[in-house]
Amino acid sequence: MEATAPTLSRKAQIDQTATALFRTRGFAATSMRELAEALGLEAGSLYSHIKSKQELLHRICFRLADDFFAGFAAATHDAAEPAAVQLRRAIESHVRVLTQDVAASAVFLHEWRHLSEPARTEFLALRERYEAGFRLLIQRGIEQNDLRTPDVAFATLTLLASLNWLPSWYKPDGKLPPSEIAHRLADQLLLGLANS
Amino acid sequence: MEATAPTLSRKAQIDQTATALFRTRGFAATSMRELAEALGLEAGSLYSHIKSKQELLHRICFRLADDFFAGFAAATHDAAEPAAVQLRRAIESHVRVLTQDVAASAVFLHEWRHLSEPARTEFLALRERYEAGFRLLIQRGIEQNDLRTPDVAFATLTLLASLNWLPSWYKPDGKLPPSEIAHRLADQLLLGLANS
DNA sequence: TAAGGTTCCTAACGTTCGTTAGCAAGCAGA
DNA sequence: TCTGCTTGCTAACGAACGTTAGGAACCTTA
Structure with a gap:
């Protein structure tokens, strides 16, 4: 799926997508489900890579x-x-x-x-x-x-x-x-x- | 319309408190219950004066x-x-x-x-x-x-x-x-x- | 082959969200 | 007096929230 992103770790991908969402929607108005969907996965799956929303x-x-x-x-x-x-x-x-x-x-x-x-x-x-x-x-x-x-x-x-x-x-x-x-x-x- | 003090003042009071909360906590992170508490009333009571959070x-x-x-x-x-x-x-x-x-x-x-x-x-x-x-x-x-x-x-x-x-x-x-x-x-x- | 880490899933938890319904007390003008 | 408006309450609605548990594929390395 990612042809332009060569070896960006999953964690870095999450950081990047979260950054974009936090910017446009704001931190409080961005839900973990939105973030997950933008990455093509389910909300719970995020927690295999991060500890909390706050950590992001x-x-x-x-x-x-x-x-x-x-x-x-x-x-x-x-x-x-x-x-x-x-x-x-x-x-x-x-x-x-x-x-x-x-x-x-x-x-x-x-x-x-x-x-x-x-x-x-x-x-x-x-x-x-x-x-x-x-x-x-x-x-x-x-x-x-x-x-x-x-x-x-x-x-x-x-x-x-x-x-x-x-x-x-x-x-x-x-x-x-x-x-x-x-x-x-x-x-x-x-x-x-x-x-x- | 009315220049009567009580009507406008309560609504203005809500506006003012909401403004202060939106400023420090942000709009999305401010709940109607927080706003109500800051005004000394219950969340549902706010809706006797305003239509929605968005309206504020x-x-x-x-x-x-x-x-x-x-x-x-x-x-x-x-x-x-x-x-x-x-x-x-x-x-x-x-x-x-x-x-x-x-x-x-x-x-x-x-x-x-x-x-x-x-x-x-x-x-x-x-x-x-x-x-x-x-x-x-x-x-x-x-x-x-x-x-x-x-x-x-x-x-x-x-x-x-x-x-x-x-x-x-x-x-x-x-x-x-x-x-x-x-x-x-x-x-x-x-x-x-x-x-x- | 076995082991271990990475990745993602489904399902659910307890909580909080904005908002509404229905009701009642207080006060105003008729 | 009755009427109607303002103000506030309690209780609850369905939805969304962050997060967790437990399990299952997959990949790599030995």
Whole structure:
């Protein structure tokens, strides 16, 4: 049946289909029977591969979190670089992660609230830590006289907001390639921050 | 019809509590029994005042849509004004509507997908029409040489994205008053677009 | 051949869901 | 007074929910 999916494990297939359904219908509104039907099997059969519905959401959210952190670390690896340059790299990395798996990104951004404790609290802590990374870059960019803004926290929120809206409209088969989107977004956002 | 306080107030009370619950738990994850309990009554009693759960979501979403359109119309009422000025007014109006009822705004922004047809399609059409209004303002601002951007549609999406993230972090009792938030947002976004 | 893991099935469990029916208390205007 | 509207109750409906148990094919490896 699967000619295009070579050796994707059953578990990975379930993750992928669940991600797509969680994105379009939402986590709470997606039933295990819907998920099973989309995979061509019965609801009970899912539990040979996964422990619970919650586990699916957990894996999706925390895998994305890992990706974002890894990308940010790579983007800011060279401490000798100006903060403004690091910020541009971080923005491009963020967009790359978003566009690499739009469905998972949308779930990451909108369905995390359905994580049960303590995962939910842990998730929010990671999110805050990630935002703090961007905040620090902007702060250092200001100190290095490359950026300007009356309110660093405010600017950080606005910047990430602009980026995070992307999964709402991005189509993988659109005419703009992800790299070009990243470039334009960084331009538009940084030229609003850049001095002179 | 009636201006009598008890009738409207009970229904408005249900709307308000439902809005708060839909915001924090999500529409699909909020049960009528939860809603009833939050109001201090039994689930069945709700149906003396409303027709269905769906009706609650419908009313929340379309009331906000009305508010946004009314605000936009007022902001762009004076056709003699430069488009850049109208855009600033429209941004401030948008922020005003968002902050006036943060909970309803969050539902408007995130739960509309649970609207059943044909309301969902109608809602998306309204949303597109609203975005088109902003797009036109930016377009005219460019023609009047007050704004610049390589991609009008792109800039519009980014602008609205920045604004619409506001309900995620805005606290009505925060130290920044809504008008100041609107001002700063407009500044940060427009100085990124403004020429020279 | 035997063993063990992977995969999926049917059937059912207890719970919760949105909603309805029927009824009753309270209050308003006639 | 009667009438009718508002508000709320209890009880229950059928449907859908996440999940489990137990069994049976299949594939691989030895």
